[in-house]
Amino acid sequence: MSERTLYDKVWEKHKVTELPTGQTQLFVGLHLIHEVTSPQAFGMLRERDLEVAYPELTHATVDHIVPTADQSRPYSDDAAETMMAELEENVREAGIQFDDPTTGNQGIVHVIGPEQGITQPGKTIVCGDSHTSTHGAFGALAFGIGTSQIRDVLATGCVAMEKQDVRKIEVTGELSDGVEAKDVILQIIRKLGTEGGVGYVYEYAGEAIEDLGMEGRMSICNMSIEGGARAGYVNPDETTYEWLAETDEFEDDPEAFERLKPYWESIRSDEDAVYDDHVEIDGDALEPMVTWGTTPGQGVGINEPIPEPEELPEAKQDTARRAQEHMRVEPGDTMNGYEIDVAFLGSCTNSRLPDLRRAAKLVKGREVHEDVRAMVVPGSQRVQKAAEEEGLKEVFTEAGFDWRNAGCSMCLGMNEDQLEGDEACASSSNRNFIGRQGSKDGRTVLMNPRMVAAAAIEGEVTDVRELKEVSLA
């Protein structure tokens, strides 16, 4: 059969049956769990006297509440300790693999799946976290679910879902120096809107996407949900396979790799696949993006004026006015020069090794601005270890960055890493919602990781292209 998208094919392969509601009962190939959204689901299982149906396809880690400074147990935060203990008990009882911090494999759930190779093309992957779309970078069908759905998946190995439309987003051309995957997705969300993707799965394609490494593709798929799309994916290709070949799953098992590769190839969208919608983004024209407001759709190029609310679609004007008041920005100004107090380099969007490497090249030989507190939070213990081995930790700490342990950290302020008062933060994370980083008066400016490094050094939002890079020995 031809004319089918990856989404059609993966959906069909995992369809168990149609439910009386018209929804599909879809088999889940990988269920990732963490401490915040799973305890209630395990509680519901107990209430109903149910067991975990497929523990071997379930994988746990701890990321949201884990302290990134002192990780000795019990955690100093009682609530965090309770959540951790609850997860430990739940996974032990069910026989679920748990990458806790003693294993050296712990990290943000969307970083560890790909790095271990359990994130694979053609899998269905769910997690009680909206950024599960990240795993789509490998050609998996991956989406976030709520806690009642986690109960469903634990108890049955399945999720009930309606099939959605597919929008192909083609990013043409070549990204210029200083422009990264993060800028591409911020532009996509700006153009299509924060709710533009509701009802759609996004297929990212085009030369600029194909040229990206896996980390860049992950940054883009990660923020699909910020554009309203529950899932986003990139068709698997040689870049994908090269990554997979070096992971735990396949490094010592080339036979498994060869056995699965035909399946991975078979689920790629057909050349003549039919899409419900098609959008083109000019990759050549992009410049580094920053947000000026309190939704990820409120972004501009670094040298572009902040829009007058009246210029925006009517439905967006009120939100824009309130956002500009909160952020204390004026229409007509650019974000270049916006003073910052905090720089956060981390999150499931941008905390992988290449992100840290690129930022380190800028940081090398420079100092964090005296009015800025800056932190680097690697996405996983493996990223942390690799970065330390290649000397990135020294580069960052010598410049005055705080070097932390792996976790979600200041992306959502559930541990001690939080903004205080009305601090402004240059952040490589994914959400600039009011209160997101732990202070309801805090101001978040989203940008790519090198832009975060530049802002940390200059004390203000800065066009990264104005700073020279140093080559790391």
Added chain:
Amino acid sequence: MSSGTEESEVEIPEVKEATGTGIPIRGNDIDTDQIIPARFMKVVTFDGLGQFAFFDLRFDDDDEEKDHPMNEDRFKEASIMVVNANFGCGSSREHAPQALMRWGIDALIGESFAEIFAGNCLALGIPTVTADTETIEDLQDWVDENPDADIEVDVEAEQVHYGDRTVDVEVDDAQRRALVDGVWDTTALMKSNADATRAVAESLPYVDLD
């Protein structure tokens, strides 16, 4: 694996309609961090989340009440929330609809809802019905004028009745069927297909079952 008939039966009520007084929550793009700030998610149950719904918009730094519909006496008994566009965008936290439900909300009427949020509402038996901007704004204004009057959300007929008015609303097909037929809690339903599930699992090249 067992075929799913042994567990204690869970009663799933049919939700054909929801009736109660309304509360307007105005603004587009109201995200889940506003509905329930992350610091209140450091819990292992959903109990007691109702008091933290919209906390940072309802209370200042000294825990004094701010101007917010949920702080107004006239809306204290409300069970139908009337919202604008892209409500519930952001995270997948079920804590958001759980907090609203535990505050007393039985149904939401809005211009549009974020997908994961709407799915989480459905998993709790809470309808999220939609209508155009004008219909919603009229209803919000009417609720302001008539805080003690009932709104009836007829899920089955896809209509909302208030005052002497009846307006058409949209309910997603699967949502409507799930609510009206009382199959919105899908655990037992899907577990009854355990054999077919295992067959799909075994057909997949990457699945290695214990």
